[in-house]
Amino acid sequence: MARIIVVTSGKGGVGKTTTSAAIGTGLALRGFKTVIIDFDVGLRNLDLIMGCERRVVFDFVNLINDEAKLQQALIRDKRVENLYILPASQTRDKDALTEEGVARVLDELAKDFEYIICDSPAGIERGALMALYFADEAIIVTNPEVSSVRDSDRILGILASKSKRAEENLPPIKQHLLLTRYSPTRVSRGEMLSLADVEDILSVPLLGVIPESQAVLKASNSGVPVIMDSESDAGQAYGDAVARLLGEEHPFRFINLQKNGLLKRIFGSKSKEELPV
Amino acid sequence: MAAQQNNITRPCQLKGSLFTLTVLHLYTDDLQKIQRELSATVERAPQFFQQAPVVIDVHLLGSSSVDFVSLVKLLKQLGLSPVGVRGLNDTLTPHALEANLALLPNAPNTLREEPQLVAPATTSMPSKNLIIHQPIRSGQQVYAKEGDLIVIGAVSHGAELLALGNIHVYGALRGRALAGIHGDKQARIFCQTLEAEMLSIAGLYQLSDDFLAHQHQHHIQVYLESERLVVDSYMK
Numbered sequence A: 001m002a003r004i005i006v007v008t009s010g011k012g013g014v015g016k017t018t019t020s021a022a023i024g025t026g027l028a029l030r031g032f033k034t035v036i037i038d039f040d041v042g043l044r045n046l047d048l049i050m051g052c053e054r055r056v057v058f059d060f061v062n063l064i065n066d067e068a069k070l071q072q073a074l075i076r077d078k079r080v081e082n083l084y085i086l087p088a089s090q091t092r093d094k095d096a097l098t099e100e101g102v103a104r105v106l107d108e109l110a111k112d113f114e115y116i117i118c119d120s121p122a123g124i125e126r127g128a129l130m131a132l133y134f135a136d137e138a139i140i141v142t143n144p145e146v147s148s149v150r151d152s153d154r155i156l157g158i159l160a161s162k163s164k165r166a167e168e169n170l171p172p173i174k175q176h177l178l179l180t181r182y183s184p185t186r187v188s189r190g191e192m193l194s195l196a197d198v199e200d201i202l203s204v205p206l207l208g209v210i211p212e213s214q215a216v217l218k219a220s221n222s223g224v225p226v227i228m229d230s231e232s233d234a235g236q237a238y239g240d241a242v243a244r245l246l247g248e249e250h251p252f253r254f255i256n257l258q259k260n261g262l263l264k265r266i267f268g269s270k271s272k273e274e275l276p277v
Numbered sequence B: 001m002a003a004q005q006n007n008i009t010r011p012c013q014l015k016g017s018l019f020t021l022t023v024l025h026l027y028t029d030d031l032q033k034i035q036r037e038l039s040a041t042v043e044r045a046p047q048f049f050q051q052a053p054v055v056i057d058v059h060l061l062g063s064s065s066v067d068f069v070s071l072v073k074l075l076k077q078l079g080l081s082p083v084g085v086r087g088l089n090d091t092l093t094p095h096a097l098e099a100n101l102a103l104l105p106n107a108p109n110t111l112r113e114e115p116q117l118v119a120p121a122t123t124s125m126p127s128k129n130l131i132i133h134q135p136i137r138s139g140q141q142v143y144a145k146e147g148d149l150i151v152i153g154a155v156s157h158g159a160e161l162l163a164l165g166n167i168h169v170y171g172a173l174r175g176r177a178l179a180g181i182h183g184d185k186q187a188r189i190f191c192q193t194l195e196a197e198m199l200s201i202a203g204l205y206q207l208s209d210d211f212l213a214h215q216h217q218h219h220i221q222v223y224l225e226s227e228r229l230v231v232d233s234y235m236k
């Protein structure tokens, strides 16, 4: 049985597409046959971050309108086995996403894939509603600031009332909180909400904390999902999140202020692992 | 800070505030009997009554006429400071005004005689209360049309609770809560932590700025007292 996971947030620019690419790639690296669908019709970001923008011929809307076959629209990732991307259309608008059409495409994908990752657009309009409607699980991407937390809360309400599982009284969508662009330094200065604040307000189990990281920009500029940069803090944090999604337990990293250089200087640097990354 | 500076630039400002006042309930209009009773009380606890403000409640006197001017004089001699009167009927009102007493609204329970004990029903009746076992998120509205609303979880900013009766939140109340929405002045709101945007009972409401002093406090109840919304702890 395929698991449909929506990556959603309400607010734009918080890291949904970055997360969809990283989590999808992470699951495929673990051997699960995975497809990432870009629901952001009209913008098309996922294929850029995945580095396959020049290979797009057909898209999600073509499938919905029966203008192409699944095999024609799916883009197979060149680096990672088991990983496929279904790009969004840049020339249509979100009304192209009909409930019947989306249901039919998801049903077809479910026959072949173990994980279907839905990269949601921002907002609470049609595109976002369609991305979450059929979900079994939801990753709520939240930045540690008030407006993002509010929007996430709003989306959690919609998951609980407007999804297929809610409407048909099925077991509720499994919710995961992913706190991204987290900066312990800025939290300590009081410029950002702390992890504890966000958990307190949203009360959703924590899947991971992704630090604010240069590696993300570098990765998206070169079209490589950041999880493949296993040296980087963000890459490792996404790796932990994938492991937790699969039921493994891992301590949370990158959530505390790194000790400043003084102790390190006094005690030398015998062990590389102890250095802040 | 800004609010304080505002005050300084203005010569004065009227603001609402809440006080606990002693209420003197009159069961007779016989001033001599009243004087005897009160002198004994004042003698027992002289400190307590030093210039204590009192409200005179006359709602049990019915049609008897009270000599308010003499009553005020008597109370002042005993060291009390009468400020107002409540429970007046139309014939008594001019006399109270003559004595320079403020007219205060009736106590909410003066309409009820004795508290009624409800006998247990012989047949079992399903309760009309609504219990929600999950957090109420921003943008959601929950309405207990026929009874109390009980939420086991937090209520987010931008969420709204409505109830015919009381509202209980076993968690943080961050959104809006409107109890007694069809005018039940006995309705109350209870929550574990108060961070609300708006509180309302029987249509009387306060916004978060009005109860800033209670924001982030725990074990809070909200109720109406003399047509005013009172926010305080139910643990005191």
Ligand SMILES: Nc1ncnc2c1ncn2[C@@H]1O[C@H](COP(=O)(O)OP(=O)(O)O)[C@@H](O)[C@H]1O
Pocket (backbone or CB within 6 Å): A009, A011, A012, A013, A014, A015, A016, A017, A018, A019, A045, A122, A180, A181, A182, A210, A211, A212, A213, A214, A216, A217, A220, A234
């Ligand atoms: N952990 C992070 N550290 C630094 N920048 C990030 C991080 N996550 C996302 N970003 C940046 O934020 C911007 C928005 O990310 P994106 O994934 O496109 O968000 P969304 O899909 O929610 O609109 C991008 O420029 C991306 O590089």
Ligand SMILES: [Mg+2]
Pocket (backbone or CB within 6 Å): A016, A017, A018, A040, A045, A120, A121
């Ligand atoms: Mg996006």
